[in-house]
Amino acid sequence: GAVVSQHPSWVICKSGTSVKIECRSLDFQATTMFWYRQFPKQSLMLMATSNEGSKATYEQGVEKDKFLINHASLTLSTLTVTSAHPEDSSFYICSARDATSGPRKFFGPGTRLTVL
Amino acid sequence: AQSVAQPEDQVNVAEGNPLTVKCTYSVSGNPYLFWYVQYPNRGLQFLLKYITGDNLVKGSYGFEAEFNKSQTSFHLKKPSALVSDSALYFCAVSLPFSNDYKLSFGAGTTVTVRA
Numbered sequence: 001g002a003v004v005s006q007h008p009s010w011v012i013c014k015s016g017t018s019v020k021i022e023c024r025s026l027d028f029q030a031t032t033m034f035w036y037r038q039f040p041k042q043s044l045m046l047m048a049t050s051n052e053g054s055k056a057t058y059e060q061g062v063e064k065d066k067f068l069i070n071h072a073s074l075t076l077s078t079l080t081v082t083s084a085h086p087e088d089s090s091f092y093i094c095s096a097r098d099a100t101s102g103p104r105k106f107f108g109p110g111t112r113l114t115v116l
Numbered sequence: 117a118q119s120v121a122q123p124e125d126q127v128n129v130a131e132g133n134p135l136t137v138k139c140t141y142s143v144s145g146n147p148y149l150f151w152y153v154q155y156p157n158r159g160l161q162f163l164l165k166y167i168t169g170d171n172l173v174k175g176s177y178g179f180e181a182e183f184n185k186s187q188t189s190f191h192l193k194k195p196s197a198l199v200s201d202s203a204l205y206f207c208a209v210s211l212p213f214s215n216d217y218k219l220s221f222g223a224g225t226t227v228t229v230r231a
Contacts, residue, residue, distance in 0.1 A: 006159075032216045043206065043221045044160075051216070093159050095219075103148040103167065103210050103217035107160040 002028045004096050006108035013084055014116055021079045021111045023094030029074035030096035034105065035067075038091040050077055084115040119143070120209050122222035130230055135197040137225045139190045139207030148217065149190040150208040151181055154224075160206065166190060177201070197229045 003026040013019050023033060032051050036044040048064075050056040050071035058064045066088075068080040077096075081088050091112050095105040119142045129135050141147055148167055152160040164175025171183045181192045190207060207222040 004159075034216075034218075041204075041224075041226070043223045046218065046220075049216055049218065091157070095160075097217065104150075104162065104165060105217070105219065106162075107152070109159040110157065112157060 002026075002096075002098075002101070002106040004030075004094065004106045004108040006092075006094060006111050008111060009109065010112040010114075012114045012116060015085050016083055018080055018082045019084055019113060021081075021092055021094075021113070023077045023079070023096070023108050025075045025096045025098075025106070028096075028098045028101075028106075030077070031074065031099050032097050033071055033077040034095045035069060035077075035079050036093045036095070038093060038110075040091075044093060047079075081113065084113070086115045089113055089115045120207050120220055120222040122205075122207055122225045124225050125223070126226045126228065128228045128230065129197050131199050132196050135192075135194040135201065135227065135229070137192040137205050137207075137227060139192065139222060141188050141190065141207075141209045143209055143211060145211055147209045147211060149181075149183060150210075150219070151175065151179070151190075151192045152206045152208060154204045154206065163192070163205075197227075199229050199231050202227055202229045 005024045007022045035047045038044045047062045048056040048058045056069035071077040093110045095107045097105045121140045150165045151163040166173045166183045174180045205225045208219045210217040
């Protein structure tokens with residue numbers, strides 16, 4: 001099946017710094033990518049949807065200036081957490097779909113962000 | 117708006133016994149329904165989906181789910197659970213042809229299978 005990777009798998013950073021998380025579709029062209037946030041033992045909350053070459057659509061309550069999403073190519077989307085604070089510590093998961101996969105999405109393995 | 121409910125936070129079963137994880141949905145229109153499994157510190161793995169057709173859907177690792185439109189349910193089942201099935205299970209729903217098939221997830225059910 002289609003494979004989605006994320007890098008890094010985990011990151012620790014100091015408060016106030018910015019962190020970039022990459023999401024790549026390895027064997028298909030991801031026309032749409034989704035970014036989720038998951039707190040411990042909780043469900044996935046959709047943060048934003050991005051289509052290649054377009055600005056991301058953010059969910060209500062998600063700060064677009066804090067969580068910068070770029071989907072510059074059909075195989076890569078990035079999420080940059082700007083001026084990170086401890087409350088941004090979470091598990092971030094991306095998913096992707098192509099034009100032929102219909103409603104099915106392929107999920108990355110997730111990135112654990114810890115802000116000290 | 118679409119929503120998914122997983123009424124049980126936890127399900128505990130003995131290995132070899134049947135496993136059921138419940139899911140109900142609330143959407144207008146005909147939904148697409150999914151089950152995913154998540155192991156600790158990992159992403160989601162797809163188990164199965166219902167789009168249309170036969171109400172009984174068979175998926176990965178011996179799991180199956182039955183779509184019941186009248187009860188708006190999509191319960192996940194496995195006839196004989198394994199210890200390795202212990203994980204966090206998510207039910208999800210999306211509407212066809214809308215918002216890139218945006219998914220709404222249930223809160224998740226933690227399954228523990230004891231040896």
